[in-house]
Amino acid sequence: MPPTLGDDGGAASVVRELDPLRVAAIFGAFAFSYFVSALLRAIVATLAPEFARELHLGAGHLGLLAGVYFLGFACMQLPVGWSLDRWGARRVLLGLLVFAVIGCVGFGLATTLGQLVLARLLIGMGVSASLMAPLALYVRLFEQPLQLRLNAWMLMSGSLGMVASTLPVQALLPLVGWRALFHGLAALLVGAMVVIAIVTPAHSSGMQDRARGIGGYRGILGHPMFVRCAPLGFFSYGGLIAVQSLWAGPWLTDVVGASAVGAAQGLFAINLSMLAVFLAWGLAMPRLTALGLSAERLIGWGWPVGAGVMVAIVVLGRGAGAAWLAAWCVCTSVITLSQPAVAQAFTRAEAGRALSAFNLLIFLGVFVCQWGIGLTIDALVAAGWDRAAGHRAALTLQLIGNVFAGLWYWSHPRYHGARVARARG
Numbered sequence: 001m002p003p004t005l006g007d008d009g010g011a012a013s014v015v016r017e018l019d020p021l022r023v024a025a026i027f028g029a030f031a032f033s034y035f036v037s038a039l040l041r042a043i044v045a046t047l048a049p050e051f052a053r054e055l056h057l058g059a060g061h062l063g064l065l066a067g068v069y070f071l072g073f074a075c076m077q078l079p080v081g082w083s084l085d086r087w088g089a090r091r092v093l094l095g096l097l098v099f100a101v102i103g104c105v106g107f108g109l110a111t112t113l114g115q116l117v118l119a120r121l122l123i124g125m126g127v128s129a130s131l132m133a134p135l136a137l138y139v140r141l142f143e144q145p146l147q148l149r150l151n152a153w154m155l156m157s158g159s160l161g162m163v164a165s166t167l168p169v170q171a172l173l174p175l176v177g178w179r180a181l182f183h184g185l186a187a188l189l190v191g192a193m194v195v196i197a198i199v200t201p202a203h204s205s206g207m208q209d210r211a212r213g214i215g216g217y218r219g220i221l222g223h224p225m226f227v228r229c230a231p232l233g234f235f236s237y238g239g240l241i242a243v244q245s246l247w248a249g250p251w252l253t254d255v256v257g258a259s260a261v262g263a264a265q266g267l268f269a270i271n272l273s274m275l276a277v278f279l280a281w282g283l284a285m286p287r288l289t290a291l292g293l294s295a296e297r298l299i300g301w302g303w304p305v306g307a308g309v310m311v312a313i314v315v316l317g318r319g320a321g322a323a324w325l326a327a328w329c330v331c332t333s334v335i336t337l338s339q340p341a342v343a344q345a346f347t348r349a350e351a352g353r354a355l356s357a358f359n360l361l362i363f364l365g366v367f368v369c370q371w372g373i374g375l376t377i378d379a380l381v382a383a384g385w386d387r388a389a390g391h392r393a394a395l396t397l398q399l400i401g402n403v404f405a406g407l408w409y410w411s412h413p414r415y416h417g418a419r420v421a422r423a424r425g
Helices: 010-017 020-055 059-075 077-087 089-109 113-126 132-141 144-164 167-199 214-221 224-255 260-290 295-319 322-343 348-382 387-411 418-424
Strands: none
Touching: 020 059, 020 089, 020 113, 020 132, 020 144, 020 167, 020 224, 020 260, 059 077, 059 113, 059 224, 059 348, 077 089, 077 132, 077 214, 077 348, 089 113, 089 132, 089 167, 132 144, 132 322, 132 348, 144 167, 144 260, 144 322, 167 260, 214 348, 224 260, 224 295, 224 322, 224 348, 224 387, 260 322, 295 322, 295 387, 322 348, 348 387
């Protein structure tokens, strides 16, 4: 019988009961679920030429189709956080993944843009806890160094899913078609659900703080660390995902002049570089933490580097190929440390709500940036600009948002209450 998660030191007791193989099994089950979630997130970038050809979709339509996933994802974050704190990772994630399976099947059967959008919305809602559920569980199960490592490696598994969404998907397209691909992804999600149900510890039903209603978020949203990181989550983290999961592909075709296959190869390289950087973060963070280099400090030092690379991309235009986009993604990856930094400022009992509230900001940012870039490009093209200039202008607006977020972060004093919060948990 699997151990349960309770309060008053329950997390520590579970840490003692779980052997390394069980830890690896728990991580592997959630990582596979998040792998499929990330593949579903990014697959529109690879399939964009196919959708444009078969369904006659413009840039704004593609932005909507890709972004509605994140809208569904964002809408679920506050209920997900409350539910994670009350019912635990296993029950919440398994319940939601049912909707993702239905969405994948529906997407494969859809024949109109409206049907695709509805199915994509269901997918986004269904996978909305694929990252938050394990991160909240790790806060309850493990101490900080292992949390930081597993958090980074969860993001690595997501990057692996995004790698799989490029050349492997491009190779499968002529063999099975995009509709069968989505039916296959539905089957993979069902397999992930079975494994999660078997290996994940049960959650105690007797939690002391039941996170009653939406009021449970009042203190979280006003917390100094949350306020400090909020614009970074919206503009910088959200913008990173928006570009990586959609607009990097059209940039390579419309600005750089790559073919569809060449763009898929570029996306493969970009996502492979992100996989490598998250592997490196997972290996390095426990050591950096031991040296006193906190996530907060690394973010403050690192965000200007990513902004500088984006300036170079906008200026170079056609000369900024996949290597430049990969460099920007790698340099901007320091922003992803904001997620565990926010979580560690709260108690274990608040972890689900804190993570999900911050994730809400991130994915609202993805939706706004992803659709906004598409609308900007379409509007400028309609005004007589060429598509390459439209892309460069849209990325300039994204850059302005990134700089604002970084200056906001710098202008707020460093928060020192994380250790106190962890002790209370």
